Amino acid sequence: MKLWGGRFTKETNQLVHNFNESLSFDQKFYRQDIRGSIAHVTMLAKQGILSQEDKDAIVNGLEGILTDIEEGRLAIEAGAEDIHSFVEEKLTERIGEAGKRLHTGRSRNDQVALDMKLYTRDQVKEMDHLLYALLQELLKVMEENLDTFMPGFTHLQKAQPITLAHHIGAYFEMFSRDRSRLHDIYERMNYCPLGSGALAGTTYPLDRAYTAELLDFYGPTLNSMDSVADRDYLLELLGAMSIIAMHLSRFCEEIIIWNTNEYRFVEIDDSYSTGSSIMPQKKNPDIAELIRGKTGRVYGAMVSLLTTMKGLPLAYNKDMQEDKELTFDAMDTVKGCILLFTGMISSMTFRKDVMEASAKNGFTNATDAADYLVKHGVPFRDAHGIVGQLVLFCIDRGIALDDMSLEEFKAISPVFEEDIYEAISMKTCVEKRITIGAPGEAAMKQVIEVYKKQLAEKTGL
Numbered sequence: 347m348k349l350w351g352g353r354f355t356k357e358t359n360q361l362v363h364n365f366n367e368s369l370s371f372d373q374k375f376y377r378q379d380i381r382g383s384i385a386h387v388t389m390l391a392k393q394g395i396l397s398q399e400d401k402d403a404i405v406n407g408l409e410g411i412l413t414d415i416e417e418g419r420l421a422i423e424a425g426a427e428d429i430h431s432f433v434e435e436k437l438t439e440r441i442g443e444a445g446k447r448l449h450t451g452r453s454r455n456d457q458v459a460l461d462m463k464l465y466t467r468d469q470v471k472e473m474d475h476l477l478y479a480l481l482q483e484l485l486k487v488m489e490e491n492l493d494t495f496m497p498g499f500t501h502l503q504k505a506q507p508i509t510l511a512h513h514i515g516a517y518f519e520m521f522s523r524d525r526s527r528l529h530d531i532y533e534r535m536n537y538c539p540l541g542s543g544a545l546a547g548t549t550y551p552l553d554r555a556y557t558a559e560l561l562d563f564y565g566p567t568l569n570s571m572d573s574v575a576d577r578d579y580l581l582e583l584l585g586a587m588s589i590i591a592m593h594l595s596r597f598c599e600e601i602i603i604w605n606t607n608e609y610r611f612v613e614i615d616d617s618y619s620t621g622s623s624i625m626p627q628k629k630n631p632d633i634a635e636l637i638r639g640k641t642g643r644v645y646g647a648m649v650s651l652l653t654t655m656k657g658l659p660l661a662y663n664k665d666m667q668e669d670k671e672l673t674f675d676a677m678d679t680v681k682g683c684i685l686l687f688t689g690m691i692s693s694m695t696f697r698k699d700v701m702e703a704s705a706k707n708g709f710t711n712a713t714d715a716a717d718y719l720v721k722h723g724v725p726f727r728d729a730h731g732i733v734g735q736l737v738l739f740c741i742d743r744g745i746a747l748d749d750m751s752l753e754e755f756k757a758i759s760p761v762f763e764e765d766i767y768e769a770i771s772m773k774t775c776v777e778k779r780i781t782i783g784a785p786g787e788a789a790m791k792q793v794i795e796v797y798k799k800q801l802a803e804k805t806g807l
């Protein structure tokens with residue numbers, strides 16, 4: 347059934363139908379479409395626009411369609427133009443005349459705007475819950491690794507000693523901001539477009555506030571043209587999802603490096619690794635690589651919709667149908683990535699001994715050796731030069747700063763005394779960094795308390 351055959355004298359060309367149809371992808375929101383229709387007729391009946399009888403028949407019919415789809419008795423098969431036509435057609439088949447009254451005071455433009463918003467709102471909630479679970483997992487790793495020393499890097503060169511808790515904490519911050527972005531999007535998008543009609547509202551005495559309330563929105567949108575033409579919330583979400591994907595990708599990149607034979611900082615669990623068909627020794631970090639790789643399609647969806655929207659005059663244009671396929675793909679992709687990433691992290695082994703040995707062997711305590719000299723009156727620039735000589739000396743012999751004898755230290759600068767060993771020990775280097783945000787255990791413990799409180803307060807949308 348078409349919703350618009352009246353003024354046409356010819357059948358639609360089959361290729362045109364195929365090109366125009368959206369049922370193949372907008373069936374994803376059949377639940378939201380039915381929920382929106384139930385709210386709409388409930389409001390129509392309250393306003394006396396639809397009889398109580400018709401309303402009851404429509405609601406029963408729609409509920410029947412919903413359970414039949416859910417329980418596999420009704421298949422959404424090709425034929426109808428979109429999910430809106432499909433549901434209306436089935437309803438009329440089932441309940442007759444009353445079904446034809448469903449679309450009173452509504453256009454597919456405000457209907458699709460509503461459906462997409464309801465669907466997206468659910469997706470935002472799901473993503474928030476997935477990020478919450480990831481943050482809890484990260485917090486667990488942090489608490490277990492407050493004194494797991496490892497090298498911190500700049501330019502991918504060993505720089506200064508940190509702890510695994512501190513490194514993971516950086517990602518905790520990123521994913522917390524991601525959650526916060528989702529919460530912002532939810533706040534801004536949570537207004538109901540239904541009742542905006544095609545573009546200019548309707549002449550029926552609709553109670554839009556009531557419809558909004560029935561659908562758990564904060565209230566109705568305030569401009570009917572904007573309501574049917576706004577896709578900002580999708581762009582915001584695509585932006586937020588792109589950032590989530592980028593964060594996951596950065597973390598995966600590190601895990602891939604840490605998992606190499608050269609680093610061996612971590613071991614990805616067998617259950618999250620794959621093998622090679624030819625090289626028997628291989629255990630590949632495919633999941634981390636795939637998550638890193640999937641970032642591209644999420645960015646692609648964002649750029650695609652931004653481009654679709656950029657030249658559109660008000661109000662609705664069919665171009666907007668292009669807001670769905672890639673956005674749905676991005677939503678499924680990002681949810682899958684967060685879920686798989688959480689599983690990979692929670693089953694991964696962190697090799698504390700290898701990390702600590704790596705921090706020791708990379709002169710990550712060189713800054714602390716220079717600070718030691720400064721505390722004994724040497725100007726920092728001179729101290730920098732002296733420690734540079736120490737490092738050269740060690741490189742020649744293949745040893746760490748800690749392995750030098752006191753005589754060797756003194757030969758380069760007489761300022762060094764026995765307490766240099768304590769001053770440049772990994773423990774001292776990290777534990778002295780106690781300003782908030784630094785890796786020292788005292789500072790980290792304070793921060794972890796804040797994180798725990800945040801998670802307790804913001805359990806989920």
Ligand code: ARG
Nearest residue numbers: 368428454455458662666667
């Ligand atoms: N499938 C359409 C979309 O996704 C539904 C709205 C159709 N409205 C119209 N005026 N043709 O945008």
